[in-house]
Amino acid sequence: MPDFLHLAGQTFLVLGVANRKSVAWHIAKTLEEQGARVIYSVRSEARRKSLETLLADKPVFVCDVEEEGAAARLAAEVAAAGLAPLHGLVHSIAFANYSEGFRPFDETKRTDFLQATAVSAFSLVEITRAFKPHLARHASIVTIGISSLQVTPxxxxxxxxxxxxxxSATRFLAKSLSATSEIRVNVIGAGPLKTSASAGIPGYIESYLYAEKLTFRKRNLATQEVADAAVFLLSERSSGINGTTLVVDAGLGSNYFDQEIIRLAMRPER
Structure with missing residues (x-):
């Protein structure tokens, strides 16, 4: 079969593998299946230790993006190991402190909001800046977002x-990088997934089951479906897509008035 995506022999950095359920792991595994070389970055030495079996004999670096200067150190270590240039980056990192349980939005703590912003959003800017000198001219950067920014769960x-x-940062990065290169930056807007990270969200299982009923096919996304879309964006076959959010939600965002959901909401006793 022809190599449609042309990923064989290319090198990618994947940040955010936590376990076999991670979106990052599914993306990395799919890249390797296509013949690409994958470099892994994890949050801590403890995380690297926990992934020894899963990532055996693979290049694994530690980078806690919450720490200032960590992204620059990671880029220097990857370059020193002779692993550059990179043909793409996967940013699959997010963190929110739910240790005190659910709190109304107006009670959000400044420290929690700023910490989550640094880890979940600004880290993309820092990682991109640090690796810019080590990226191939046509490299692709992909981050993992959510399928809709209009809903307020x-x-x-x-x-x-x-x-x-x-x-928003993705769009600004895409434009900024385009001034001197053809590096692209895009988002996968993923619908609800069954991952370890999502399990930490209070009440997530009910939201997950509700979302499933709203998909056209009445079946929620598999993490691999999100990974497949991400791998496409990492390939040069998606060269015309830049500064864009590719929504992968099985129709969830277009099915608010599903007949079955309306029936259950208006006549729940039946």
Missing amino acids: DNYGYMGPIKAALE
Whole structure:
């Protein structure tokens, strides 16, 4: 079969693998299946230790993006290891402090909001800036967002505005980089997924099951479906897509007036 995506022999950095359920892991695995070389970046030594079996014999670096200067150190280490130039980056990093449980949005703490912004949104800017000298001219950067910034789920809280900041930063990065290169930056707007990270959101399972009923096919997304779209954006086959959010939600965002949902809402006793 012809290599449609032309990824064989290319090198990609994937940030954010936590376990086998991670979006980042599915993307990395798919890249490797296409013949690409994948470099991994994880948050801590403890995380690297926990992934020893999964990432055995693969290049793994530690980068806690919450720490100032960490992105620059990562770029220097990757370059020193002779792993550049890179043909793409995957930014699949997010964090919100829900340790005190759900709080109304107007009670959001400054420290929590700023920490989540630094990790979940601004880290994309820092990573891009640090790796810009080490990226191939036609490299592709992909980050993982959410399928809609218009909805206001109660249990997602302040992460909604932060994901909006991530998406906006993507467009500004795309334009900025285009002044001197053909590096592209895009977002995968993923619908609800069954990951370890989402399990930490209060009340997520109910939201997940509700979202499933709103998809056209009445079946939620598989993480691999999101990974497949991300890998396409990483390839030069998507060269005409830049500064864009590619929504992958199985029709969820277009099905608010689904007949079955209306019936259940208006006549729940039947």
